[in-house]
Amino acid sequence: MLNMASGNTIAEVASLIGDAARANMLSALMGGQALTAGELAHHAGVTAQTTSGHLAKLLDARLLAVEKQGRHRYYRLASLEVAQAIHALMTVAASGPKRHRPAGPRDAALRLARTCYDHMAGRLAVAIADSLCDRDYLRLSDGAGLVTQEGRRFFCDFGLDTGPPLHSRRPLCRTCLDWSERRPHLAGRLGAALLDKALDLGWVARMPQSRALRITRAGEMGFAATFGLVSDWRVPALPQDAVPGTAP
Amino acid sequence: MLNMASGNTIAEVASLIGDAARANMLSALMGGQALTAGELAHHAGVTAQTTSGHLAKLLDARLLAVEKQGRHRYYRLASLEVAQAIHALMTVAASGPKRHRPAGPRDAALRLARTCYDHMAGRLAVAIADSLCDRDYLRLSDGAGLVTQEGRRFFCDFGLDTGPPLHSRRPLCRTCLDWSERRPHLAGRLGAALLDKALDLGWVARMPQSRALRITRAGEMGFAATFGLVSDWRVPALPQDAVPGTAP
DNA sequence: TGGATGCTTCGGCGTGCGCCGAACCATCGG
DNA sequence: CCGATGGTTCGGCGCACGCCGAAGCATCCA
Numbered sequence: 001m002l003n004m005a006s007g008n009t010i011a012e013v014a015s016l017i018g019d020a021a022r023a024n025m026l027s028a029l030m031g032g033q034a035l036t037a038g039e040l041a042h043h044a045g046v047t048a049q050t051t052s053g054h055l056a057k058l059l060d061a062r063l064l065a066v067e068k069q070g071r072h073r074y075y076r077l078a079s080l081e082v083a084q085a086i087h088a089l090m091t092v093a094a095s096g097p098k099r100h101r102p103a104g105p106r107d108a109a110l111r112l113a114r115t116c117y118d119h120m121a122g123r124l125a126v127a128i129a130d131s132l133c134d135r136d137y138l139r140l141s142d143g144a145g146l147v148t149q150e151g152r153r154f155f156c157d158f159g160l161d162t163g164p165p166l167h168s169r170r171p172l173c174r175t176c177l178d179w180s181e182r183r184p185h186l187a188g189r190l191g192a193a194l195l196d197k198a199l200d201l202g203w204v205a206r207m208p209q210s211r212a213l214r215i216t217r218a219g220e221m222g223f224a225a226t227f228g229l230v231s232d233w234r235v236p237a238l239p240q241d242a243v244p245g246t247a248p
Numbered sequence: 249m250l251n252m253a254s255g256n257t258i259a260e261v262a263s264l265i266g267d268a269a270r271a272n273m274l275s276a277l278m279g280g281q282a283l284t285a286g287e288l289a290h291h292a293g294v295t296a297q298t299t300s301g302h303l304a305k306l307l308d309a310r311l312l313a314v315e316k317q318g319r320h321r322y323y324r325l326a327s328l329e330v331a332q333a334i335h336a337l338m339t340v341a342a343s344g345p346k347r348h349r350p351a352g353p354r355d356a357a358l359r360l361a362r363t364c365y366d367h368m369a370g371r372l373a374v375a376i377a378d379s380l381c382d383r384d385y386l387r388l389s390d391g392a393g394l395v396t397q398e399g400r401r402f403f404c405d406f407g408l409d410t411g412p413p414l415h416s417r418r419p420l421c422r423t424c425l426d427w428s429e430r431r432p433h434l435a436g437r438l439g440a441a442l443l444d445k446a447l448d449l450g451w452v453a454r455m456p457q458s459r460a461l462r463i464t465r466a467g468e469m470g471f472a473a474t475f476g477l478v479s480d481w482r483v484p485a486l487p488q489d490a491v492p493g494t495a496p
Numbered sequence: 497t498g499g500a501t502g503c504t505t506c507g508g509c510g511t512g513c514g515c516c517g518a519a520c521c522a523t524c525g526g
Numbered sequence: 527c528c529g530a531t532g533g534t535t536c537g538g539c540g541c542a543c544g545c546c547g548a549a550g551c552a553t554c555c556a
Contacts (some may be wrong), residue, residue: 023262054544070553075501082340091333093258129323284532296532318524
């Protein structure tokens with residue numbers, strides 16, 4: 001009775017997440033990667049029509065955002081808050097008393113730098129995106145991205161093409177919510193080109209059997225000089241390694 | 249299809265919260281105060297039978313915990329994680345783009361010290377509970393509380409009765425999840441007695457038309473000497489006071 | 497232009513679940 | 527012992543909603 005307004009609305013949100021099919025879609029989107037309706041249908045295990053209905057509801061409630069691209073529609077979580085809410089629900093669902101398992105050393109490397117499909121993700125990628133925005137080479141807004149005039153010059157100097165697409169309709173610059181950092185990093189054609197260039201220059205190297213990227217000494221220098229990054233990029237020593245009971 | 253296990257379970261949790269009646273109950277419990285089934289029924293606006301069914305489900309899913317007490321049953325949120333999940337859902341429900349409104353100066357005073365029914369809550373109360381536990385005068389575990397032998401002597405010296413109840417079956421020592429601190433503070437007969445004593449001694453004073461408590465200079469000294477609290481208890485200066493646009 | 501693919505809208509089926517009335521247990525007061 | 531009060535269990539009603547088949551748009555490719 002009291003408190004009705006807030007109660008009702010939280011119920012609506014929770015109710016939307018509280019359907020198995022929709023929950024599976026949202027979980028799939030927690031990776032940060034935008035997915036098409038078809039991919040989401042597959043994740044949810046229902047037909048395309050059903051999926052379409054679900055997506056319309058999630059969209060209407062502003063839990064998701066969409067981007068049309070040719071005959072595909074890319075869906076992603078609408079905001080950080082949504083991701084946090086789902087994360088919190090996962091925590092509860094993972095049966096309360098079980099302690100939040102600390103990330104292992106392998107995860108630490110992943111968190112630092114990794115590939116996300118064809119571009120970079122992790123602390124490094126987020127720092128790069130931040131730096132580019134700070135210098136106004138890039139303007140990121142809610143999934144979309146814009147390269148400024150100065151930005152074009154900068155990328156050109158660095159050896160990246162920012163011209164019109166050759167045969168692809170894929171956008172030049174998109175953002176992608178970073179799974180570990182929960183902040184946007186650079187995707188799209190430009191993001192892919194940046195990863196290629198970094199591999200070419202030997203600034204990062206793929207680690208075997210993992211999506212993790214190793215940042216080389218040359219890379220440390222290069223990223224610092226080019227993007228003005230001040231952090232050090234060594235894999236941090238993990239305090240939880242010292243905690244008894246976590247060793248296998 | 250992939251990821252089914254996690255998706256399914258998060259859906260179950262969200263689905264439980266996603267009913268208007270249950271959401272209202274959970275919201276009511278976000279205050280930290282344990283409530284009886286009848287009170288929850290009133291908050292939800294449904295009959296007692298219906299409420300009973302809801303509570304059974306929430307209990308079964310470990311979202312709530314109960315404590316029997318005479319012919320009453322006190323329900324409370326089962327864990328911090330549950331409170332966080334509901335908080336996150338509230339944030340989403342409060343329509344994404346709206347920025348998390350910073351607390352005003354009035355709230356700052358409330359956060360520092362306030363009454364919670366008949367006992368104290370806020371930073372001060374949590375600090376007191378912490379101190380009492382540190383000295384092993386009190387042992388708090390998950391809603392229940394125990395006064396140790398040394399504790400009885402301590403409270404006796406301080407002028408608080410820890411003897412058996414006179415006419416009440418209300419427990420001597422209970423914990424109550426602090427709304428602002430999200431950590432337990434002291435409730436029960438002992439908590440109530442402590443507030444009375446603090447008011448008597450002039451250590452705190454009720455502020456007009458508010459549940460906030462003002463900590464007097466005598467209180468600062470007294471709490472420090474008695475409970476070994478080192479923090480200063482002035483209402484913190486608020487950075488957001490300087491932010492343009494928040495002035496009325 | 498015609499066919500393939502991705503996605504949405506429409507309509508109808510089935511069922512899960514929230515609701516309440518009534519009856520049933522437990523606890524407190526006298 | 528008795529009634530009063532708080533809480534739960536049972537049974538049946540009814541709606542809301544998730545599901546799919548079929549049809550309808552939009553976009554890409556030849």
